[in-house]
Amino acid sequence: MPEIILKxxxxxxxxxxxxxxxxxxxxxxxxxxxLGPSGCGKTTTLRMIAxxxxxxxxxISIDGKVVFDxxxxxxxxxxxxxxxFLFQNYALWPHMTVYQNIAFGLENLxxxxxxxxxxxxxxLAMLRIEQFEKRYPSExxxxxxxxxxxxxxxxxxxxxxxMDEPLSNLDAKLRMEMRTxxxxxxxxxxxxxxxxxxxxxxxxTLSTKVCIMETGVLQQYAPPLEMYNNPANLFxxxxxxxxxxxxxxxxxxGNGDVTFAGMKARFEGAEDLGDRDVVVGVRxxxxxxxxxxxxxxxVYSTLPSGMExxxxxxxxxxxxxxxxxxxxxYPVDAKVKFDFHKAxxxxxxxxxxxxxxxxxxxx
Ligand SMILES: Nc1ncnc2c1ncn2[C@@H]1O[C@H](COP(=O)(O)OP(=O)(O)O)[C@@H](O)[C@H]1O
Ligand SMILES: [Mg+2]
Numbered sequence: 001m002p003e004i005i006l007k008x009x010x011x012x013x014x015x016x017x018x019x020x021x022x023x024x025x026x027x028x029x030x031x032x033x034x035l036g037p038s039g040c041g042k043t044t045t046l047r048m049i050a051x052x053x054x055x056x057x058x059x060i061s062i063d064g065k066v067v068f069d070x071x072x073x074x075x076x077x078x079x080x081x082x083x084x085f086l087f088q089n090y091a092l093w094p095h096m097t098v099y100q101n102i103a104f105g106l107e108n109l110x111x112x113x114x115x116x117x118x119x120x121x122x123x124l125a126m127l128r129i130e131q132f133e134k135r136y137p138s139e140x141x142x143x144x145x146x147x148x149x150x151x152x153x154x155x156x157x158x159x160x161x162x163m164d165e166p167l168s169n170l171d172a173k174l175r176m177e178m179r180t181x182x183x184x185x186x187x188x189x190x191x192x193x194x195x196x197x198x199x200x201x202x203x204x205t206l207s208t209k210v211c212i213m214e215t216g217v218l219q220q221y222a223p224p225l226e227m228y229n230n231p232a233n234l235f236x237x238x239x240x241x242x243x244x245x246x247x248x249x250x251x252x253x254g255n256g257d258v259t260f261a262g263m264k265a266r267f268e269g270a271e272d273l274g275d276r277d278v279v280v281g282v283r284x285x286x287x288x289x290x291x292x293x294x295x296x297x298x299v300y301s302t303l304p305s306g307m308e309x310x311x312x313x314x315x316x317x318x319x320x321x322x323x324x325x326x327x328x329x330y331p332v333d334a335k336v337k338f339d340f341h342k343a344x345x346x347x348x349x350x351x352x353x354x355x356x357x358x359x360x361x362x363x
Contacts, residue, residue, distance in 0.1 A: 003028050004049060004160065004192065009058030011044050011216075018044045020216040022058070031186050031193040033207040035200060036239070041216040042196040043164055049194065050085060050162050051078035063159065084158030084191075086166045092137040092148055098124075099133045102151045109156060123151040126188060127181070143174040147181070154189060161189075164196040179206060200240050204228065212236055228283075230345065234352040237281050237345065243310055243321050245345075246282045251275075252346065257363070262316030263295055268358035270346060277349035282360070284310065286342045287322035289330075293337030294362040299330045313338070 004026035011019040019041040026032050034042040047053035049060060051067065054075060060068040062083075067076040092101050102123055106116045124130045127147040137145055146166070153161060163182075167175045183206055186193050197203055203210045204224045211221045212235075220232040224240075231237035237245050250260025256271040257264060260280045289311065297313040297320070309329055311322045313336070322338065330336060340360040348355050 003063065004194070005059075005061045006049070007059040009045075009048060009055050009060060011041070011048060011053065012056045017216050019048070019055075019213075022218055024211060024218070024221065026192060026194060028063075028192055029190060030208045031183070031195065031206060033195045033197055033203040033210045034213065035197060035203040035210050036213040036219075038198055039215075040213040042198070042213060045213070046162050046164055046194060046196050049160075050083050051076060051081050081160075082158060083160040083162060084153040084156065086149060086153045086161065086163040092145055092152070094137050097134050097136055098129065098140070098148050101137070101148055102155050105152060106155055119155060120151075123155060126154075126185070127151045142170055143178060146170060146174075146178060150182075150185065154185075154191070157189075158191060160192045160194060162194050162196075165198070166195075167202070168197075175202075182206060201242065204240065212239060229343070230354065230357050231281075232354050234279065234281075234347050237347070237354075241283065243284050243323065246280075246284065246287070246320050247347075248280045248282070248318060248320070249349065250278050250280045252278045258346070258360070261318035261320070264363040265340070266361045266363065267344070267346060267356070268361070270356050270358060273346070273355055278355070279347040279349055279352075280360070281345040281347055282320070282340060283342075284321045284323040285325070286340060286344065287313070287320060287338050288341040289322055289324055289336050289338045291337055293339045295339065296335060296337055299332055299334045299336060301332060302329055304329045311336075 006022050006024040009022045034045055036042055044053055048055045055068060055070060057070050059066060062081055066074050067081050068074060099120055102120045103116050106119060124133055127150060129144060129147050132140060132144060167178050170178060207224055210224050210227055212219045214235050220227055220236045227236060228240050231240060248260045250258050252258045252270055252273055254275045256267055258267045258280060297315045300312040300314045303310040306327055309324045311324060311330060313320045313322055339362060343357050344360040345354055346356045
C-alpha cells in the first residue's frame with residue numbers, strides 16, 4: 001500500500017524558502033490535492049515526492065520505503081519510486097499513433113508484446129479512446145490528447161500518480177468533463193493520486209483531502225467539506241469558496257454575544273472564548289433572505305445566474321454577500337430581511353486563527 005509520508009521536508013533555493021518544514025501523510029488510494037496561490041510551493045512539493053527535486057531537509061517515504069533522507073544521504077531516483085507523472089504540457093510523440101504513444105513506455109520496460117497489447121486495449125477502453133487508436137496526436141482535439149496522455153501515464157500501473165495542473169490548458173467545458181473522468185479514473189485504478197492545482201473548485205470537487213499552502217507553509221490538511229465549513233484560518237476561509245466568505249470585524253464579549261456591522265447576535269459555543277476582537281466569517285449561502293428575517297438590509301446589486309443569485313446587501317453601511325438558490329431576483333434598493341443559517345466561524349482578529357464554529361442567532 002503506497003502511503004506517502006513527508007517528515008519535516010523543506011526546500012530552500014539559496015536563502016529563499018520555497019517549502020517550509022512540511023509534514024504530510026498521504027494515505028494509499030487517496031486523491032490528494034496540493035492547493036494554493038501561484039508560487040506557494042505546490043510544484044516543488046510534488047517534485048520532491050517524485051524525486052525530481054532534492055529537498056534541503058527532511059525525510060520522504062513511499063510505501064514503507066525511505067526514498068529520501070537528508071541526514072542518511074538516501075535519495076532514490078524517480079524511476080526507483082514507482083510513480084507516474086502527468087504535467088501541464090503533456091507532450092505526446094507527434095510521429096507516433098495513439099496506440100504507439102501508450103505502448104512506448106511499456107516497450108521500454110521490456111514488457112512482452114502480448115502483455116503490452118492487452119494493457120493498451122484496457123487503457124483505450126478505460127479512457128474511452130478506442131476509436132482513436134490509429135490516429136496521430138495532430139488528428140485529435142485537446143481533450144482527446146489529454147486522455148491519451150493520461151493513458152500513457154497510467155500504462156505501467158504506477159502506484160502513485162502525480163499530476164501538476166493537468167487540465168489548465170483545456171477550455172472550461174472540457175476541464176469540467178475531464179474532472180469527472182479523473183475522479184472516475186481514480187476509482188477505477190487503485191493508484192494514489194497527488195494533484196496540484198491553484199483552482200479551489202477543482203480541489204473541492206476532486207479530492208479526498210486538500211493540502212492548502214501559502215508561501216511554502218501548510219495552512220490546513222483536511223477533507224474538502226471540512227475545510228470549507230471549518231477553515232483553520234482567514235487565509236483558508238478566503239481561498240475556499242466562490243463567492244468568498246463574508247468577513248466582518250466584530251467584538252466578542254465574555255458571555256458569547258458578538259457585535260458586528262451594527263448587529264448583535266449570540267454565538268453558540270463562544271461563551272468561554274473571552275472578551276476580544278474577532279472577525280465573523282459567514283458563508284454567502286448561510287445569509288438567508290426571508291420576509292420573517294430579524295435583520296433588515298438594503299439590496300445594493302444582484303447577479304442572477306438562473307441557478308442562483310448573488311445579492312450584495314448593505315447592512316448598516318457594511319457590505320455583505322448573500323447567495324439565494326433558484327431564479328429569484330430583487331430590485332436595487334429594495335428592503336429585505338435576513339437571518340443567519342447553519343453556522344458561522346469566529347476568527348481571532350489578531351492571529352486570524354479559527355477560534356470557534358457555531359450558530360449565529362440575531363438578538
Ligand atoms: N529552481 C528554482 N530556483 C529558485 N527559486 C525557485 C526554483 N523553483 C521554484 N522556485 C521558487 O519557489 C517558489 C515555489 O515555486 P513552485 O513550487 O513552482 O510554486 P507553485 O507550483 O505553487 O506555483 C516560487 O517562489 C518559485 O519562484
Ligand atoms: Mg506550479
